[in-house]
Amino acid sequence: MALLECRQLTKNYGGVLALDRVDLTVEAGRIVGLLGPNGSGKTTLIKIANGLLVPTSGTLTIAGMAPGPDTKAIVSYLPERTYLSDWMNVVQLLDFFCDFYPDFDRSTAEHMLTALEISPRLRIKQMSKGTREKVQLILVMSRKARLYLLDEPIGGVDPATRDYIIRTILTNYNEQASVVISTHLIADVENVLDDVIFINKGRVALQSSVDQIREEKGCSVDELFREVFRYAE
Amino acid sequence: MEWTFRSDRPIYAQLVEQMTQAILSGTFAPGERLPAVRELATQAGVNPNTMQRAMAELEQQGLIYAQRTNGRFVTGDTTAIGSVRDRVARQRVSSFAADMGRLGYHKEQVLQLLREEEVF
Numbered sequence: 001m002a003l004l005e006c007r008q009l010t011k012n013y014g015g016v017l018a019l020d021r022v023d024l025t026v027e028a029g030r031i032v033g034l035l036g037p038n039g040s041g042k043t044t045l046i047k048i049a050n051g052l053l054v055p056t057s058g059t060l061t062i063a064g065m066a067p068g069p070d071t072k073a074i075v076s077y078l079p080e081r082t083y084l085s086d087w088m089n090v091v092q093l094l095d096f097f098c099d100f101y102p103d104f105d106r107s108t109a110e111h112m113l114t115a116l117e118i119s120p121r122l123r124i125k126q127m128s129k130g131t132r133e134k135v136q137l138i139l140v141m142s143r144k145a146r147l148y149l150l151d152e153p154i155g156g157v158d159p160a161t162r163d164y165i166i167r168t169i170l171t172n173y174n175e176q177a178s179v180v181i182s183t184h185l186i187a188d189v190e191n192v193l194d195d196v197i198f199i200n201k202g203r204v205a206l207q208s209s210v211d212q213i214r215e216e217k218g219c220s221v222d223e224l225f226r227e228v229f230r231y232a233e
Numbered sequence: 234m235e236w237t238f239r240s241d242r243p244i245y246a247q248l249v250e251q252m253t254q255a256i257l258s259g260t261f262a263p264g265e266r267l268p269a270v271r272e273l274a275t276q277a278g279v280n281p282n283t284m285q286r287a288m289a290e291l292e293q294q295g296l297i298y299a300q301r302t303n304g305r306f307v308t309g310d311t312t313a314i315g316s317v318r319d320r321v322a323r324q325r326v327s328s329f330a331a332d333m334g335r336l337g338y339h340k341e342q343v344l345q346l347l348r349e350e351e352v353f
Contacts (some may be wrong), residue, residue: 175281194280210280214240222240
């Protein structure tokens with residue numbers, strides 16, 4: 001069974017069509033890039049998958065279930081903006097994740113935080129932007145989830161941090177799980193992706209494997225993206 | 234080892250090439266146990282499925298073999314490694330010869346240049 005499936009998924013924000021009859025499937029064991037320019041519908045899709053928005057029409061299912069408590073138990077979500085209270089320190093964050101998620105592996109998280117020399121007493125408000133993003137990703141990737149939905153995990157951090165984040169994703173997902181990464185920074189992630197979904201103006205423009213694109217088009221996903229979206233404008 | 238990728242070809246094909254090069258140059262010695270797929274993938278910064286596909290290709294070529302539950306090893310068959318080395322050498326010589334031809338060099342001139350080359 002597909003891990004994530006959309007059928008004719010449509011979301012209309014009072015006249016603005018954010019998603020327009022989207023059909024897509026994510027199988028287990030894949031790392032998938034959800035790629036599109038700003039305003040293409042990436043975040044809307046991810047928010048529906050997390051039950052934060054309700055579709056106008058069509059369906060989205062996770063392991064066959066509509067978004068709800070059962071899917072939240074198997075989905076680990078990195079939102080584009082933080083929902084954590086900035087007075088919390090690292091230990092309180094770990095406690096918080098332990099309380100909420102039975103699949104949270106505290107020792108994995110502690111191990112990664114120690115490796116990065118992030119003090120357990122450091123509060124979110126005392127962290128730099130890069131550190132904050134690393135901490136949030138560590139929390140999200142330390143859950144033994146079946147589906148990781150990462151909304152712009154590498155936006156606004158320096159290249160070294162970007163590498164660290166990508167390596168963290170690679171080492172922490174298990175082979176039966178899938179990872180969906182939404183981003184417009186394609187060159188940075190394309191080597192780690194199995195498949196890409198191009199989304200533009202709320203519609204799926206292309207769904208393909210990375211190797212297939214390189215084999216058939218003789219160019220990188222980044223180059224193809226620039227070409228597809230140049231014509232689309 | 235250092236991994237670099239070009240944008241115009243599938244990544245798995247480039248992994249196969251670079252692993253082959255590492256085996257021919259002895260970075261991975263005959264009979265040596267290879268790191269786990271996941272570990273190699275992380276080192277190279279690529280997807281584990283892609284690394285897996287490259288490994289399957291190398292297995293098919295006989296350069297590496299899998300031992301159930303024990304991981305993958307470089308073949309101990311140095312003759313097999315030798316024949317892959319020959320094949321790669323011939324390919325590179327052909328492409329070098331074609332390059333020199335395009336520069337307008339004849340075989341004797343190229344041989345003379347090779348004799349003067351200090352690498353050997």
